[in-house]
Amino acid sequence: MQNRDDNNKEISIYELIKKNIQPNGRLEKNFRLLDEELTVLDDGEKDVQCLEYIDNIIEADIKNLIDIILKISTDNFDEIEKELKIYFKEYKDTILIYRKPLYNYFTLNRDISSLNNIFNFFKKVLTSSKNIFIVKISIIILTILDLKYSDEILENIKILSLSSEFTLLGILFIKKLKNLNVNKEIFELGKKVYAWGKIACVFYLDANTNEIKDWILEKGYEENILYNFATMTYFDKADIRGRLQKTYLSKTEFAQISFLIDTLVFSKEIIYLDDKEELLMKYLEKAKIFASSEIDYMAIDEIWVFVDSDMWYMSEKSKEEFIFSLEVANKLLKDCEEILNNRIR
Secondary structure (H helix, E strand, C coil), X not given: CCCXXXXXXECCHHHHHHHCCCXXXXXXXXXCCCCCCCCCCCCCHHHHCCHHHHHHCCCCCCHHHHHHHCCCCCCCXXXXXXXXXXXXXXXXXXXXXXXXXXXXXXXXCCCCCCHHHHHHHHHHHHHHCCCHHHHHHHHHHHHHHCXXXXXXXXXXXXXXXXXXXXXXXXXXXXXXXXXXXHHHHHHHHHCCCCHHHHHXXXXXXXXXCHHHHHXXXXXXXXXXXXXXXXXXXXXXXXXXXXXXXXXXXXXXXXXXXXXXXXXXXXXXXXXXXXXXXXXXXXXXXXXXXXXXXXXXXXXXXXXXXXXXXXXXXXXXXXXXXXXCCXXXXXXHHHHHHHHHHHHHC
């Protein structure tokens, strides 16, 4: 993404994002901060894919970073930013490995004399820096310090969060705020972001209303979510089991359910679900009535392949290793074949 203004002057990441906000409050779907020539990763992918184990992530050695931060004074912001640029120059890992050690450090050292200067520095570079990692570390440290909450900081972070590269960190900031409807804020942000940013929002959303559940189901299908842990998250929060208990399902709703079932089976994540036999049998029961789209039949075919493959290796496994009992496997295969054969006719 070209980070220059109308006068060809290089602008900050914050200004670049703000400049590209559309009238609907969103960035264009193809907006990208990461350099395509340097990485094949999409914006936000490096951080969001760590959500699966975010509470057990490895921790960075922050000694050199802290040495830089502790030098911050009222008159050396530019010099400190230059040092941070050098520090992060070759950095390619997720920024999330800095969260816990920085939190531990500042929690144990609340009496640092330069704490206000540190806060003011990161508040400044949050919107003025042209370096992605400096902006990210700013959000992390402002979240930890929590010294002077202001609507200005919140609004600036919400603007940055419109880019999937910052959505996750923006959510973690919002989650720490008091006197704020956190779930509503995350839901509203989720409506404005795409792909990895949307996954981050769904991960932290409390699906406590039918509106949110329906939105999660719809967006899982729309965004073509195929990342394993994301599929499990969308499956749970869209309440797929509950939906399969309904008497009537529209073609659209059933196709959306089929997409998540297909992805669960294809990714093998279904192995880790409780009552997977009951789930698939209930799905196929409904498929006999409601299946009509290509994605429905893809899901049914994927189930057949998955179950048939499991049966193929039964002779090499003990009964405890079977994914399905022989009786259940045969029933699933029979139901799949019945639906697929009826489609052919």
